[in-house]
Amino acid sequence: MxxxxxxxxxxxxxxxxxxxxxxxxxxxxxxxxxxxxxxxxxxxxxxxxxxxxxxxxxxxxxxxxxxxxxxxxxxxxxxxxxxxxxxxxxxxxxxxxNGNTVTLSTELSEASGAKLDDDPGTSALALGNWLREAGRGKRPRLAMVYPYSCQHYQLREWLTLGDIDPERQVELVALPPPRMVEALRSGQIDGFCAGEPWGTLARHCGAGRLVATGAQLWPEHxxxxxxxxxxxxxxxxxxxxxxxxxxxxxxxxxxxxxxxxxxxxxxxxxxxxxxxxxxxxxxxxxxxxxxxxxxxxxxxxxxxxxxxxxxxxxxxxxxxxxxxxxxxxxxxxxxxxxxxxxxxxx
Missing domain, CATH: 3.40.190.10 (Periplasmic binding protein-like II)
Known part of the structure; x- marks a missing residue:
């Protein structure tokens, strides 16, 4: 038939x-x-x-x-x-x-030494070591776009690569993607995981630095x-x-x-x-x-x-x-x- x-x-x-x-x-x-x-x-x-x-x-x-x-x-x-x-x-x-970036504020990136590397664990460890030493008592506020998102899960996975407890050592908040760059620039958040163009826009205007990408964490997701x-x-x-x-x-x-x-x-x-x-x-x-x-x-x-x-x-x-x-x-x-x-x- x-x-x-x-x-x-x-x-x-x-x-x-x-x-x-x-x-x-x-x-x-x-x-x-x-x-x-x-x-x-x-x-x-x-x-x-x-x-x-x-x-x-x-x-x-x-x-x-x-x-x-x-x-x-x-x-x-x-x-x-x-x-x-x-x-x-x-x-x-x-x-x-693919298409997501983990972006930290320029200040936090410079203070912790977290920067983009072939291995996303390198930047996560830099942030983790800084939080355990110089940044003790600080609890960076990191934004993702929605609780049930690859951005949320990738951000958590990146943090755990640096031995950072997502529940206790950072504060995770949800923000709409178009609000990320302004929130980073004004100091409301210290970093975010979002889809493009928001990570490269934060970098372009000097508000943030890319420290890892979704393609590194979960290739071809x-x-x-x-x-x-x-x-x-x-x-x-x-x-x-x-x-x-x-x-x-x-x-x-x-x-x-x-x-x-x-x-x-x-x-x-x-x-x-x-x-x-x-x-x-x-x-x-x-x-x-x-x-x-x-x-x-x-x-x-x-x-x-x-x-x-x-x-x-x-x-x-x-x-x-x-x-x-x-x-x-x-x-x-x-x-x-x-x-x-x-x-x-x-």
């Missing part, structure tokens, strides 16, 4: 609202909108800029957004009811890999995903297929030439998107050491449950503390490539 071709089916919804947070890994959404990849799939997509991940989560769960760029752990956390009432959420495709509720995916399968194909087309266009990546950077710099926060970037060739942010490349966008084990572990540990059991089948549901494969005939 032959299966119907997915793209022969026109989308059930013509008008779609997708949320994003101003970060470089919103690029595929922005390119798909500006380049006409969504329109080519018969979709009229509005992009809604949200400043905080909790807002994205709540708006998708409430149906105020059809879907969104999400932190990779978010569909799992939402499905488990961590941070809000449970809402079954899927990640039908990845939007980026899924960082952002397209997130939709399970009920939405089941109700609008052809619309979801069109979204996936449009975003894949945007990724392939980015990969095709440096000129395309320059054009994408011009789109990112528009006021509705990332505005002035990308003015320090000369190009969008972001797959450079040490950050290695990836938005294109073979097999890059396809989700798999195996790829997300890094961040599943701390979530499972948290559930155990709450005396809740984790069903491994949930990973297979949230990060199943079935929708991606159907859309792309993988």
């Amino acid at each position: 032959s299966h119907p071709q997915h793209h022969a089916t026109s989308p059930e919804l013509k008008r779609i609202a997708l949320g994003f947070v101003p970060l470089l890994d919103a690029t595929l959404l922005i390119v798909a909108r500006e380049r006409g990849c969504f329109a080519a799939q018969g979709l009229d997509v509005t992009l809604s800029r949200e400043n905080a991940w909790a807002t994205v989560r709540d708006k998708v769960a409430a149906g105020l957004l059809d879907g969104a760029q999400m932190l990779a752990p978010m569909p799992l956390a939402m499905s488990l009811g961590l941070g809000r009432a449970p809402c079954e959420t899927l990640a039908p495709m990845l939007l980026s890999r 899924p960082e952002k995903v397209l997130g939709v509720t399970r009920s939405w995916a089941e109700q609008y399968p052809a619309t979801l297929s069109g979204l996936v194909r449009a975003l894949v087309a945007a990724s392939e266009w980015l990969a095709a030439s440096p000129d395309n990546r320059r054009q994408a950077l011009e789109w990112l710099a528009l006021p509705p998107y990332l505005d002035r926060s990308v003015n320090h970037l000369r190009t969008l060739d972001i797959d450079d050491a040490p950050i290695h942010q990836r938005l294109y490349g073979k097999g890059m966008l396809r989700p798999t449950p195996q790829a997300v084990l890094h961040f599943a572990e701390p979530i499972v540990r948290q559930l155990e503390k709450q005396e809740r059991r984790f069903d491994p089948a949930l990973l297979a549901t949230c990060y199943n490539p079935v929708h991606f494969d159907a859309a792309t005939h993988h």
